[in-house]
Amino acid sequence: MNHTPDRSRTRRKFLKMLGASPLIAGSGVLAGCLANLLHAAPSEEKQFLGWLENLQQSDDVISSPDQALDVMDFEPAARKAIPPAHFGYLATGVDDDGTVRANRDGYSRIQIRARRLVDVERIDISQSIFGVKWNTPIVLSPIGSQKAFHPDGELAVARAAQSKGHLMLLSTAATSSIEDAIAARGGPVWQQLYPTNVWEVGQAIIKRAEKAGSPAIVLTVDLQEGSNRETLFRSQRLDKRQCSACHSGAYSPFARGKPGTSGSGGFAGFASRKPMFDGLDLSKVTALHAVNMDWDFVKRLRDTVTVKLLIKGIVTREDAQLAVQHGVDGLIVSNHGGRAEETLRPTVESLPEVLEGVGGKVPVIVDGGVRRGTDIFKALALGATAVGIGRPHSWGLGAFGQAGVEAVLEILQRELRTIMRQAGTTSVEKITHDYLVSRPS
Ligand SMILES: Cc1cc2nc3c(=O)[nH]c(=O)nc-3n(C[C@H](O)[C@H](O)[C@H](O)COP(=O)(O)O)c2cc1C
Known part of the structure; x- marks a missing residue:
C-alpha cells in the first residue's frame, strides 16, 4: 500500500500523541518502542499499532496471583498498584530503554x-x-x-x-x-x-x-x-503526590543532568531510608x-x-x-x-x-x-x-x-x-x- 505524505504525517502525529499519554510514558519499554517506531518502516508500524489496539481493548489486568499465566502478567498489575514515579523507577532503562528491550530480544535469537x-x-x-x-x-x-x-x-x-x-x-x-x-x-x-x-x-x-x-x-x-x-x-512528572514528604530534596544517584546531586538532605538524607x-x-x-x-x-x-x-x-x-x-x-x-x-x-x-x-x-x-x-x-x-x-x-x-x-x-x-x-x-x-x-x- 502507498503511503501518501499526508497519511504518514498524520500517523507520526498520532504516534507522538500516544507518546505523551500516561499509558505509554509510564512504561519505559512502550515509550522506547514508540521512539523506535517513529523511525520504523510502515510494516513494523502497522504491527505495533495492531498490538496497541489489542492492548487498549483488553482490560485483563490480573487481580490475584493465581490468574497469572506468565511473569509478564504481573507487570500491568504492578503498574496499577504502584505510584507512577515508583513504577517509573522500576521500569526505567536509560536513554530510549533500548538495552532493556535488547536484553529480552537476545534470547529470541x-x-x-x-x-x-x-x-x-x-x-x-x-x-x-x-x-x-x-x-x-x-x-x-x-x-x-x-x-x-x-x-x-x-x-x-x-x-x-x-x-x-x-x-x-x-x-x-x-x-x-x-x-x-x-x-x-x-x-x-x-x-x-x-x-x-x-x-x-x-x-x-x-x-x-x-x-x-x-x-x-x-x-x-x-x-x-x-x-x-x-x-x-x-x-515523576505524572506523579501528583508530594514526593518531598519522603525524599526531602536529598541526594539522588539519578538526579537529572546533575550526577549525584545533593539536595538539602545530602547523602545522609538519602541514606536515612x-x-x-x-x-x-x-x-x-x-x-x-x-x-x-x-x-x-x-x-x-x-x-x-x-x-x-x-x-x-x-x-x-x-x-x-x-x-x-x-x-x-x-x-x-x-x-x-x-x-x-x-x-x-x-x-x-x-x-x-x-x-x-x-x-x-x-x-x-x-x-x-x-x-x-x-x-x-x-x-x-x-x-x-x-x-x-x-x-x-x-x-x-x-x-x-x-x-x-x-x-x-x-x-x-x-x-x-x-x-x-x-x-x-x-x-x-x-x-x-x-x-x-x-x-x-
Ligand atoms: C528497580 C531496580 C533497582 C535495582 N537496584 C539494584 C541495586 O541496588 N544493586 C544492583 O546491583 N543492581 C540493581 N538493579 C539491577 C538488578 O540487580 C538486575 O541486574 C536487573 O534488574 C536484571 O534485569 P531484569 O530486571 O531485566 O531482570 C536494580 C534493577 C532495578 C530494575
Whole structure:
C-alpha cells in the first residue's frame, strides 16, 4: 500500500500523541518502542499499532496471583498498584530503554534443539553454587528501595525466597537491613555492595554483612552516577503526590543532568531510608557509586572480604580475566537490567565471552531480560551456573506482596521444568551447549 505524505504525517502525529499519554510514558519499554517506531518502516508500524489496539481493548489486568499465566502478567498489575514515579523507577532503562528491550530480544535469537525419547519422568532443577545446593538455578537479583513497591519490601521477597528455595541478594540501597533479610529468609542472603566514595563506609557495610552471616559480598561495578533514566524522569512528572514528604530534596544517584546531586538532605538524607547505612559517619560521602573504583580497589577489597567476593556487571572477556586474576570468586554478567549505559547489547550475548574469560575457574551468573523458563534453559546451556531476575520479582511484590513474588518464582520454576522435559534434559548439569543453535539470520 502507498503511503501518501499526508497519511504518514498524520500517523507520526498520532504516534507522538500516544507518546505523551500516561499509558505509554509510564512504561519505559512502550515509550522506547514508540521512539523506535517513529523511525520504523510502515510494516513494523502497522504491527505495533495492531498490538496497541489489542492492548487498549483488553482490560485483563490480573487481580490475584493465581490468574497469572506468565511473569509478564504481573507487570500491568504492578503498574496499577504502584505510584507512577515508583513504577517509573522500576521500569526505567536509560536513554530510549533500548538495552532493556535488547536484553529480552537476545534470547529470541537462540533456538533450542530438543532431543526425543529420553525418560523425563523425573526432573531435577536444583543447582549448587559454592557447594551450597539451592532448589533452583533462579536467583533474586538485588533491587534497591523495594518498600517503594510494597510496604513489606525486601522482607516479603526474602520470605518468598525461603518458601520457594531461592538464593537472594540484598541491595546496599535496600529498605531493610541484612540482619532482617537473613531472619526473614531463614538462611543466608548475599550482600550486594555499593561502596560509596569513602572506603571506611564500604568496609563497614562488608563487616556488618559478614557478621550477620552473609556468605558473599557482590560488588556492583556497572553503574556510574547520573545515568540518563528518562522513563523515570517522565514518570515523576505524572506523579501528583508530594514526593518531598519522603525524599526531602536529598541526594539522588539519578538526579537529572546533575550526577549525584545533593539536595538539602545530602547523602545522609538519602541514606536515612537505607538501613545498611545506619550508624555510619556519612559526612564525607558524596556518592553511592564509587566513581573512582579501579582494579586496585578490587585488590584492596579482596584483602578485606573474608567470605566469597563476586563482581556484578562484567560484560567482557578482558574484565572477566582481570577479575579472576584478582582472586574474585564469581561473576554476574549484568548491564543492570539496561539501566547502566545504552549499549543495545544483551547480556546473554555478553555471556559467552565472559565464560571464555573465566575459563571455568569461577561460577558465572547472568541477569537481564530473563522472563521465561526457556530463557533460563538457554543461559544455562551457554554455561551460566545460574540466572538472576530483577524486575519480575518486583512486579510480583508490587502487585501482591509475598504471594506475588512466590507466584513469579513458581511460574519460572514450572516453565523451566517444562522446557527441560521437552528438550530431554533431566537435570541442570545435563543442559549443555548441544541443546542450542543460533537462529539463522
Ligand atoms: C528497580 C531496580 C533497582 C535495582 N537496584 C539494584 C541495586 O541496588 N544493586 C544492583 O546491583 N543492581 C540493581 N538493579 C539491577 C538488578 O540487580 C538486575 O541486574 C536487573 O534488574 C536484571 O534485569 P531484569 O530486571 O531485566 O531482570 C536494580 C534493577 C532495578 C530494575
